[in-house]
Amino acid sequence: MKRPITLNVNGVARTTEVEPRALLAHVLRDQLDLTGTHIGCDTSQCGACTVHLDGRAVKSCTVLAVQAEGRAITTIEGLTPKGGLHPLQRAFWEKHGLQCGFCTPGMIMTAADLLAHNPKPSEAEIRHALEGNLCRCTGYQNIVAAIQTAAAGR
Amino acid sequence: MIPTSFEYVRAKNLSDAFKLLGKHAKVIAGGHSLLPLLRFRLAQPDTLIDIGQLPQLKGIKKAGGGMKIGAATTYRELLESKELKALYPLIAEVTEHIGDLQVRNAGTIGGGLAHADPAADMPPVMLVLDAAFLLQSKAGKRTVSARKFFKGPFTTALKPNELLTEIQLPAPPKRTGMAYASFEQAASGYALAGAAALIAVANGMITRAELAFTGLADTPFLAPAAAKLVGTAGDELISQVAAAAVAGVEANDDIHANPVYRAHLATVAARRALTTALGRAR
Amino acid sequence: MATLFGSGIKRREDPRLITGTATYTDDVKLPGLLYAAVLRSSYAHAKLTSVDVARAKRAPGVVAVYTGADLKDKLNTVPCAWNVPNCDLKVPPHPVLATDKVRYAGDGIAMVVAESRAAARDALDLIDVDYAALDAVVDPEKATQKGAPQLHADVPGNVAFTWKVAGGDAAKAFAEAAVTVEQRILHNRLLPTAMEARAACASYNPGTGQLTCWVTSQNPHIHRFLLSVMTKLPEHRIRVIAPEVGGGFGSKIPGYPDEALVCFASMDLGRPVKWTEDRSENYKVTIHGRDHVEYVSLCGTKDGKITGLRTRVYAGLGGYASTAAPGIPTILHGLILSGPYTIPNIDVTVYGVYTTTTPVDAYRGAGRPEATFLLERMIDLYARKIGIDPVEVRRKNLIPKDKFPYTVATGLTYDSGNYQGALDKALSLVDYKKFRAEQAKARKEGRYLGIGVTTYCEVCGLGPSQVAGAVGFGGGLYDSALVRVYPTGVVRAYIGAKPHGQGEETTFAQIVADEFGVPVENVEVVAGDTETTPQGWGTYGSRTTAVCGSAVKVAAQRVKEKAKKIAAHLLEASEADLEWKDGKFSVKGSPDKGKSFAELALMANVAWNMPTGVEPGLEATAFFDPSNFVYPFGTHACTVEVDPETGETKILRYVAVDDCGPQINPMIVQGQVHGGVIQGIGEALQEMAVYDEDGQLLTGTMMDYAIPRASQMPNVETAHTVTPSPVNPLGVKGVGETGTIASVPTLVNAVCDALAPLGVTHIDKPLTPARVWAAIQQAKGGKR
Known part of the structure; x- marks a missing residue:
């Protein structure tokens, strides 16, 4: 049965009706029109759906929307400052850290969590942090470079 | 990939959760073991009981010379605990390699242990540390040793009406070294074979030696062969003990590793873990 | 004015991608949208005895359920569009939903359309299917053998085609050869895994x-x-x-049943319908790549001159012939088997074979990685047998740079090349001699270091349409651009190709901006909508820049020619007296008297004062059909250390020297090489789709199919040489697939080189630690 829930998404309280089984990723995309969060797998491997829950990167395809009730959700749309770009977004652009762009929002959300808690990560630490984000286009090299660039600019 | 329908209840307290527990209910905390099963419809519960936000299941505290960890403590929270890292560096070391950054942010230690994946990294650590698990139900509570908890693949000593609420770690013996070595399956990151070791040393001689495996057989297990190291200086015996610990075990067979290779990897992992543990103990 | 050609400017497509505001297919939302889900066969091979959808039709939220029987007369079958001639190609019908029989685990049986994704998914569980199971066969060689299960009534032995190409006299070459090496080579089946799975949304009015x-x-x-x-x-x-489009790698070329089904449903129901693939569904039903079993022989002299190459290929096609499938192991594989070498005698036989598996079609490189792998692998085996350094053997057989255009034994004519130049550069970057010395020292210490060096060339920039027709490709291979100049002087280029990550919205804007002398910001490139773009043939086969980019160039030149006429008229000068400088047409000798591109754009679009006989407006369409394919080339080198105790391979260095002609945007070229190399390393070391004997895909999720992760992969050191192609006005060659083509043999040869002292000669890819360790054990056993 559907039930109304209120999600705090990107600083705004959004009320919507969901079934308990609805995945957060589906609710964000289909009901709240936040389609920057993508879905790339069904086993919690690819990380395309990464958002922040209470400031920490999680895979929104592995969280039920009802579990997220009452917690703060940030999506790629919420990370983007009005009229500008987040330093990580700028760095991904600068360093050609994306090709098809499908994995990019998830990559950026994971990288944001990494840098929030480890402002100057080594290359090995960056690659370790990206284990849960798959990219089929870039070979990761320029993604790593982008994150290093964003870290250097902090 | 959409689960079948279920009711969702966010437990307000433990007794709330106990009331709902039963055959057709599943418990969810981080959800990282359960949700993939739900999405593939391999699990089809009527009710989901969310215990992930219960404060009484969270937290890491000192107890006697050891520590107690709330079952709903996330891997991330384990990594952020300096006290845990100081007393049980092995837990931090292994946790850093469980899942990935996002999984560690959401996944909980109790959830992972109760899921009992036969190739998970944490169970052998619990085995060598001789941890105990607090299991609670409406009827009361009981403590089960980690060494009697893992019964088979995805099967534990937990009864349908019980919850794993706390992980109890005894004080590590003095002059102890611990280590974990594993070989990851390239896609899932789970262990093809992994070994955890704990060695205590006094006056250059080994006083306690524990070795446990994961990924090798249908459940994580403690290898009695490690006891042979006690009373010795270790070094030369380690290779023999590693081989003896694996000998005779019916190793898993899948597309990623046949039993021969898996047993070989387990032997190498055991040797490396024991060697490192011994080095750290000295 | 500095040109934009050659400048690594930031990509124009990125702002929408990094902010999550881009629209992918599953992001499309329409009023009244319905959701579709497809019931997939759980058997690899079975007769359908009954399909009962009554319960599903009654389920809440379900709007319609269709079965194969319902659609039999309403939809045509799925076409195969590459009818390779002279090979007795048999393409049996591929119904959009199975009617009497299923031929792979994943074959569609019924489609549910419902008010929500969840309702559609729930209803699938309410469809009752009775199967009469038949034996499965997943190995293409075994499928041709006597007694193998037969997939299609009119395809005896499951052989879809037998294709041959020969040049010179291979039989004679082998009979007379001093040295012959033979090897059975397996090209592991791969899952393309574009990060965005497939989706389709149809709306019929x-x-x-x-x-x-x-x-x-x-x-x-x-x-x-x-x-x-x-x-x-x-x-x-x-x-x-x-x-x-979130990546393709070939998997989004073919026509699939699913998009036809949603179109039909929308026409039938009068409401928009969307279908989106799950990843596990993607692994079951979206095309796979490679899957060859090859028996290869190479012969030559004792001093390293290759005289002949022979291969017999069993190419798995899966349950049905996908859109381009017959062309991949034949035209794109057999014809390029001479590689960059002067091999005078070549003999190739390819059997295309139906198996009870997911259809196989083009996957990044498509045929050329298979060809390059076997050639490079065989050369290393040959070099080891004759005791000559494998690099020297390659050098000895490379086509000399003064011999272009060069026609190889299989009949292709290579456009241009300087293979020695790329080889020298790569050897110097990797410091080959020094590494060999380190390797010798390490071996004495019981450490196993190895190096693989691949000299490759490939055929891409597909291609002349006349050739497309001659080889049975069911379409043209020209491409197109409409360059439209707005009154304010800003420009749009509508292109026929469809980039999906390759960055042509940027590189094509660079071409146009250079031509018109306007800032790149004033140029927008539009692709992907058949309503606005001229007929084109798509983005695959590393063709977009060479073919469609040339169309952009030609269209822009046409626009500029017209602008020049108008400028001459306005300046009251003859066209011959005009020169183009700093974004202006001016009369030679009086540079201050000129007309800028923006002024001419306005005058053309308002048409107040046009020269006699010149129409208003400023736009032009060009269809560019190249005179030949392009043949990029290069040398890749990789050094590894193998742990013989565990079979683990550590990549020490990876050096890629590629020559794709002049680079419009070096940053983008480098990105293509990075991605291609890593994708190839996946193929070489860890990716493989595995079926069990019953035809069940055991690597059905990302938990079992090992897409390379950041923590597993090295950095790639890139460099290039520049040899322009004479076949297009930009001089460019493709670079989208070179990384995947070159890296696979480079890795495998490096590992085999490392293990040479142990007696290991060949290991089937992927070189997982398990396989490497097993090969070491086997070699040790053999020595005893």
Whole structure:
């Protein structure tokens, strides 16, 4: 049965009706029109759906929307400052850290969590942090470079 | 990939959760073991009981010379605990390699242990540390040793009406070294074979030696062969003990590793873990 | 003015991608949208005895359920569009939903359309299917053997085609050869895994009779044609939109049943319908790549001159012939088997074989990685046998740079090349001699270091349409651009190709901006909508820049020619007296008297004062059909250390020297090489789709199919040489696939080189630690 829930998404309280089984990723995309969060797998491997829950990167395809009730959700749309770009977004652009762009929002959300808690990560630490984000286009090299660039600019 | 329908209840307290527990209910905390099963419809519960936000299941505290960890403590929270890292560096070391950054942010230690994946990294650590698990139900509570908890693949000593609420770690013996070595399956990151070791040393001689495996057989297990190291200086015996610990075990067979290779990897992992543990103990 | 050509400017497509505001197919939302889900066969090979959808039809939220029987007369079968000639090709019908029989685990049986994703998914569980199981066969060689299960009534032995190409006299060469090496080579089956799985959303307007279909496509015009064939709706009533596409790697070229099904459902129900693949569904039903079993022989002299190459190929096609499938192991594989070498005698036989598996089609490189791998592997085996350094053997057989255009034994004529130049550069970067010394020292210490060096060339930039026709490709291979100049002097280029990550919105804007002397910001490149773009043939086969980019260049030149006429008129000068400098046409000798491009754009569009006989407006369309394919080339080198105790391979260095002619945007070229190399390393070390004997895919999720992760992969050191192609006005060659083509043998040869002292000669890829360790054990056993 559907039930109304209120999600705090990107600083705004959004009320919507969901079934308990609805995945957060589906609710964000289909009901709240936040389609920057993508879905790339069904086993919690690819990380395309990464958002922040209470400031920490999680895979929104592995969280039920009802579990997220009452917690703060940030999506790629919420990370983007009005009229500008987040330093990580700028760095991904600068360093050609994306090709098809499908994995990019998830990559950026994971990288944001990494840098929030480890402002100057080594290359090995960056690659370790990206284990849960798959990219089929870039070979990761320029993604790593982008994150290093964003870290250097902090 | 959409689960079948279920009711969702966010437990307000433990007794709330106990009331709902039963055959057709599943418990969810981080959800990282359960949700993939739900999405593939391999699990089809009527009710989901969310215990992930219960404060009484969270937290890491000192107890006697050891520590107690709330079952709903996330891997991330384990990594952020300096006290845990100081007393049980092995837990931090292994946790850093469980899942990935996002999984560690959401996944909980109790959830992972109760899921009992036969190739998970944490169970052998619990085995060598001789941890105990607090299991609670409406009827009361009981403590089960980690060494009697893992019964088979995805099967534990937990009864349908019980919850794993706390992980109890005894004080590590003095002059102890611990280590974990594993070989990851390239896609899932789970262990093809992994070994955890704990060695205590006094006056250059080994006083306690524990070795446990994961990924090798249908459940994580403690290898009695490690006891042979006690009373010795270790070094030369380690290779023999590693081989003896694996000998005779019916190793898993899948597309990623046949039993021969898996047993070989387990032997190498055991040797490396024991060697490192011994080095750290000295 | 500095040119933009050659400048690594930031990509124009990125702002929408990094902010999550781009629109991919599953992001499309329409009023009244319905959701579709497809019931997939759980058996690899079975007769359908009954399909009962009654319960599903009654389920809450379900709007319609269709079965194969329902659609048999309403939709045509899925076409195969590469009818390779002279090979007795047999293409049995591929119904959009199975009618009497299923031929792979994943074959569609029924489609549910419902009010929500969840309702559609729930209803699948309510469909009752009775199967009469038949034996499965997953190995293409075994499928041709006596007694193998037969997939299609009219395809005896499951052999879809037998294709041959020969040049010189291979039989004679082998009979007379001093040295012959033979090897059975397996090209592991791969899952393309574009991060965005496939999706389609169709909306039919009964009033206008127009169908719009958003689809994850690398080639919207081809999809328009295929959808027209399948739905029986005339082509001009169909609009295909490939919006943002999240990678393809070949998997979004073919026409699939699913998009025809949603189109039909929308036409039938009068409401928009969307279908989106799950990843596990993607692994089951979206095309796979490679899957060859090859028996290869190479012969030569004792001093390293290759005299002949022979291969017999069993190429798995899966349960049905996918859109381009017959062309991959034949035209794109057999014809390029001479590689960059002067091999005088070549003999190739390819059997295309139906197996009870997911259809196989083009996957990044498509045929050329297979060819390059076997050639490079064989050369290393040959070099080891004759005791000559493998690099020296390659050098000895490379086509000399003064011999271009060069026609190889298989009949292709290579456009241009300087293979020695790339080889020298790579050897110097990797410091080959020094590494060999380190290797010798390490071996004494019981450490196993190895190096692989691949000299490759490949055929891409597909290609002359006349050749396409001659080899049975069911379409043209020219491409197109419409360059339109607005009154304010800003420009749009509507292109026929459909980039999906390769960055042509940027590189093509660079071409146009250079031509017109305007800032790149004033140029926008539009792709993916058949309603606005001229007929094109899509983005695959590393063709977009060489072919469509040339169309952009030619169209822009035409626009500029017209602008020049107008300028001459306005300046009251003859065209011959005008010169183009700093974005202006001016009369030679009086540079201050000129007309800028913006001024000319305005004058052309308002048409107040046009020269006699010149029409108003400023736009031009060009269809560029190249005179030949292009042949990029290069040398890749990789050093590894193998742990013999565990079989683990550590990549020490990876050096890629590629020559794709002049680079429009070096940053983008480098990105293509990075990605291609890592994808190839995946193929070489860890990726493989595995079926059990019953035809069940055991690597059905990302938990079992090992896509390379950041923590597993090295950095790639890139460099290049520049040898322009004479076959297009930009001089460019493709670079989208070179990384994947070159890296696979480079890695495998490096590992085999490392293990040479242990007696290991060959290991089937992927070189997982398990396989490497097993090979070491086997070699040790053999020595005893």
